[in-house]
Amino acid sequence: MKTVIILGSSRSNGNTFKIAQELQNQLGCDLIDLKEKNIGPYDYEYLNTQDDYKNFIDHLVTHYDHWVFATPVYWYSMSGIMKNFIDRFSDCLRVDKETGRKIRGKKMAAIACGYDEKVFDTYFKPFALTAKYLGMKYSGDLYLSMQTDELKSESKKQITDFATLLKSIQD
Numbered sequence: 001m002k003t004v005i006i007l008g009s010s011r012s013n014g015n016t017f018k019i020a021q022e023l024q025n026q027l028g029c030d031l032i033d034l035k036e037k038n039i040g041p042y043d044y045e046y047l048n049t050q051d052d053y054k055n056f057i058d059h060l061v062t063h064y065d066h067w068v069f070a071t072p073v074y075w076y077s078m079s080g081i082m083k084n085f086i087d088r089f090s091d092c093l094r095v096d097k098e099t100g101r102k103i104r105g106k107k108m109a110a111i112a113c114g115y116d117e118k119v120f121d122t123y124f125k126p127f128a129l130t131a132k133y134l135g136m137k138y139s140g141d142l143y144l145s146m147q148t149d150e151l152k153s154e155s156k157k158q159i160t161d162f163a164t165l166l167k168s169i170q171d
């Protein structure tokens with residue numbers, strides 16, 4: 001089963017990337033940076049169907065079974081870049097239903113990076129509930145606090161444990 005990490009930070013080489021890269025190295029999987037894509041917000045008139053969303057979601061559906069969303073905590077929520085991408089799942093439910101059907105049965109996990117030591121209990125709910133709505137299996141999530149630019153050894157251990165969990169789900 002092929003895994004991809006989908007990075008949704010406003011900094012391509014920031015803290016979330018460092019965590020995602022460590023996980024990528026441990027899983028030997030691909031990593032795709034949403035910042036390099038032109039994905040606009042959801043539009044009720046579907047006036048943005050010419051942006052990168054359609055090609056990108058087709059690429060994900062075709063090549064990967066396990067999608068790991070990686071976001072910084074921005075104002076107690078996921079990043080705007082990540083939220084735009086998730087909102088666009090609505091395109092797959094309304095106009096591109098064939099792709100929507102292909103999402104069913106895929107797996108989703110989420111990682112988040114914030115400054116605070118802990119994240120509030122419901123932080124990952126939007127990911128878990130989105131997975132449920134789309135018929136995806138939710139594999140789990142990991143929050144890491146980064147108060148400097150360096151990954152703590154304790155964080156690396158948590159990433160290793162998370163990688164082990166994701167691998168056990170892959171097999």
Ligand SMILES: Cc1cc2nc3c(=O)[nH]c(=O)nc-3n(C[C@H](O)[C@H](O)[C@H](O)COP(=O)(O)O)c2cc1C
Pocket residue numbers: 009010011013014015016017072073074075076077113114115116146
């Ligand atoms: C716009 C903005 C909002 C933030 N809001 C929060 C927050 O609500 N809770 C938190 O713990 N950290 C918050 N932070 C800190 C970031 O989550 C933290 O610095 C993280 O490591 C940044 O990851 P990045 O380098 O991938 O952007 C915020 C940072 C920014 C830039």
